[in-house]
Amino acid sequence: MKTETIVILSSREIEKMRRAGRLAAKLLEHLEPLVKPGVSTLELNDEAERWTQAHGAKSAPLGYKGFPKSICTSVNEVICHGIPNAKQILKDGDIINIDVTPIVDGYHGDTSKTFIVGNAAAKTQKLVEVTQECLYRGIAEVKPGAKVGDIGAAIQEYAESEGFSVVRDFVGHGISNIFHTAPDIPHYGTRGKGKRLRPGMVFTIEPMINEGAWEVEMLSDGWTAVTRDRKLSAQFEHTIAVTEDGVEILTLPEAE
Secondary structure, eight states, X not given: OOOOSOOOOOHHHHHHHHHHHHHHHHHHHHHGGGXXXXXXXXXXXXXXXXXXXXXXXXXXXXXXXXXXXXXXXXXTTEEEOOOOOTTOBOOTTOEEEEEEOEEETTEEOOEEXXXXXXXXXXXXXXXXXXXHHHHHHHHHTOSTTOBHHHHHHHHHXXXXXXXXXXXXXXXXXXXXXXXXXXXXXXXXXXXXXXOBOOTTOEEEEOOEEXXXXXXXXXXXTSSOEEETTOOOEEEOBEEEEEOXXXXXXXXXXXXX
């Protein structure tokens, strides 16, 4: 159950979030070379679980509200919460979002990235590039005194200007020693609207951008969300902290 109170994290808690965020970034980096044609999404899941345990962490998705696996693997038209399985084999030209959330010392590091498998069509590459740019445009709006609506507006303006659409059904969220908490962070919206950002707030920004229309359909497993028109969807996610003078990305890879 998501709490409605926005919690301001202490510097000590934010340091714990940094540690979790760094491990999450390293996990995605570890999985990246495994993303290639012929690999199953279950193989990616099992390696993520092995690596997470080897680093003394736990996989937050595993068992969360009954979710059966350690990571989410969302391929092509799957928007989010794709369940890894042995029958889903990656093919040249696919895209896959891998969403990981290790728990380190009780705190969650939540990040995701869309990878291109082998070689993809130009329009597919554009969707992935625009989605990543949407994430960074949203992050660039974060500073004390800004509003949640500023983040969504920046993302929506850019995505739609490039001919894509923004999923409405799933949003970013507050995160700490609780996986999902207040505030909700929509990836669409109006500047100047919504909650005011304050130093010590920590939340995810995770735009899901569709090649076609934004509408969603849920599959019968109760988890997998797909585009209603079955066109492609991409997503990128970082966990960020509002600082005294701006923003810190807690899940940024060391190379960046």
